[in-house]
Amino acid sequence: MTNHIGDMMFSKYIFIIGANPAVNHPVSMVHILRAKEAGAKIVVVDPRFTKTGAKADEYYRIRSGTDIALIYGMLNHIIKNNLYDKKFLEDRVYGYEEIIKEAMRYTIEESSNITGIPVKDIIHIAEEMAAAKPASLIWNQGLTQHTVGTSNTRIMPILQMFLGNMGKNGGGVNILRGHDNVQGSSDMAANPDVLPGYYNLSETSWRHFAKHWYVEYDWLVSRFKDKKMMETKGYAHSTWKFGVLDEENIQNNAGTKLRALVVIGSGMTSVSLLDLQKKAMDKLDLVVFVDPYVNDLAIYSERDDNLFLLPAASQMESSGSVAATNRSYQWRSKVMEPLFECKEDQEVLFEFAKRFGFLEEFQRSLYENAKKEGRSEFIWPEDATTELTQSIRSIGLQGMSYKRLKAHQENWHMFDKVTLEGKGPFKGEYYGLPWPCWSDKHPGTPVFYNDSIPVMRGGMGFRVNWGDVSPDGKSMFSPHRLPNASVAGHSPVSAANAESLGIKLTKEEQKQVEGTTYALGFGNNTLVEKALEAGLCPYGNGKARAVVWNWYDKIPLHREPIHSVRGDLVDKYPQFPDKPNHYRANIKYRSRQIEKDWVKEFPINLLSGRLVAHMGTGTETRSAKYLAEVEGEMFVEIHPDKAFELGIKDGDMVWVYGTMDTRALIKAKLSYRVDVNSVWMPQNFSGLEQGKNLLDKYPQGTAAYVIGESANMVSSYGYDYNTACPETKCGLCRIEKA
């Protein structure tokens, strides 16, 4: 999220595309509605008429998986009518000319043909959004769960840059994140392709963390098969099953078949191709679930040995720092001690480390951080917080500390809800120190890329992350000088370039920082503090890049979903080529798309999303009596005309057939929320497997109050080309009365 939720109050126009905050982010929705009361126009683009759509000023139905084509259509009109911010592009964006070229290929008629949104509506949205100063853009999973998910997340900031809406209050691209700490878990490297703080997997990064963890780099190497595997992306949440089921994938995992699975904090039935996941689980030597509830996937297992359910403490029984959707960190206090024999997650990991024989190394940094405060025993999670804030300098967490975070949490009333600014002792700070927070004097950064305020007030340009010069020889630096800065655009700060950037270091300071960069410091923050004194943002002041020269799609391109309802468009807008070794699995794209005429056999577009009463797989909420009562049954929304055509009445049980030879038994709910060619189902149920009731699989006394088929038993094959996020926001199915 570039801005924050309170900041919506400054928006004149809020464009919500692929998110349903009325259901999934009710607190954010309050801010959006307040902005509406203050005069902002709310516009929703969604394949389904959602509760958010119902609250909006304007709602437009889009065919799922076609958002890129919509934006190019809008840009076509915006560019032709000169409604864009030329100066912003010239100064701050590399490669925007390529976007203009691509947009010229999308006449509004073509955009309308692909998306299903009428021509006059595309023109209307484009004109009104371009006229609103500023406009905010919100998205969430409606954009990411596609093969082109990453391209979706690139075209939206590109649109905002054409409109000059980046780096401004009330503007930006605002992604409403999922679980309460999903931002924190990605900052902490829940992803298999990075180290904490998005450091890459290179030797330099590993050496950086070896220092902060107080272990030898060679010892870290010895934990892997070899150095090459240490620097190779791991399996993703979505791809591990192929490392069990598919001989041909095993070569990507150093020739080793996966043998064990430890699940800690995922419901797992949330991943597409549930049937394959079940089969993979049952082929492993060992399966362990660490969860306060009986994990949903465990119920699907047919194994009778070596499956363990370890009781985890819940969030009420643990404490620590969590990151909110806007990059603010918050301290969370323990409400009660863990009940019965359950353990906090870190205790479970410590027990594992003990048995694996590396507990001492695992905990060493905790003891070292305790020592710095004159203690001989570490305190959890305070000393772990010190480890992560001191090591994660790439995105600027080093200005945070458990003391600062606790002080903010204990003084909520001292912060403004719209601007996040503190009062009294917190004057000048922003609530939760949204990163980057570069030093213990830095206030945090509430709005990204605002280069009109000094860096010590949260100002910054775009990050210089891909070199100083593009492959075609253009400077990647911004011509803008931040207020009080010693220079205009510049590279990331390092000991080597400090002097040339006007950063003054004494001889002693030079010795302290020798060989380091802003991201690789250890033991002191001198280089960064001196850069701040010179008015410079440590990670450089550069241009955004609209052209990602090292990616397959250098600019975002519309590609028809693998399983598209518009079979007539799949050759004009074909999928990516198949991708070998994608998070260690060989993933199909185009070959799957043309394997057969999918839409003939499976004529209906399959959408999925969420219910307000349930969370994720629903493991927790379906075990809560009153929530189970509010939403007690899995259902599939079908348009009445389609239902009539299929001979289905409201409340009938139907079979939904997926494209992977699976089916699900679900109650039909007739609804005009979906269009005639689409059905929608919530992702919040599990416990019924292709018609088979699994209630007797729960250990005695642990069953959820309500169970139902999982949407992922029938969701289609398909993965984002960069992240391997499953394509669960479109796909095909066939429906028959049961």
Ligand SMILES: Nc1nc2c(c(=O)[nH]1)N[C@H]1C(S)=C(S)[C@@H](COP(=O)(O)OP(=O)(O)OC[C@H]3O[C@@H](n4cnc5c(=O)[nH]c(N)nc54)[C@H](O)[C@@H]3O)O[C@H]1N2
């Ligand atoms: N009550 C509740 N709240 C939750 C959750 C929950 O399970 N229950 N889950 C949390 C989590 S983990 C997350 S990630 C968030 C998710 O929050 P959202 O992303 O808001 O959730 P969804 O309902 O999955 O999808 C949003 C919308 O995207 C639309 N959509 C589908 N395909 C497309 C498309 O191709 N284009 C466009 N423009 N729209 C499309 C869907 O119709 C849906 O209305 O919610 C969080 N909040």
Ligand SMILES: Nc1nc2c(c(=O)[nH]1)N[C@H]1C(S)=C(S)[C@@H](COP(=O)(O)OP(=O)(O)OC[C@H]3O[C@@H](n4cnc5c(=O)[nH]c(N)nc54)[C@H](O)[C@@H]3O)O[C@H]1N2
């Ligand atoms: N078809 C379809 N599939 C989807 C989506 C969709 O829109 N459509 N959305 C996707 C998205 S965005 C997401 S985020 C996923 C959500 O999928 P998951 O993250 O898999 O869903 P949750 O049910 O939230 O899973 C959390 C699990 O952690 C457990 N848990 C809770 N607290 C703790 C704790 O403190 N410690 C431990 N160890 N465990 C704990 C819970 O009991 C639960 O079993 O679903 C994805 N799948």
Ligand SMILES: [Mo]
């Ligand atoms: Mo999510």
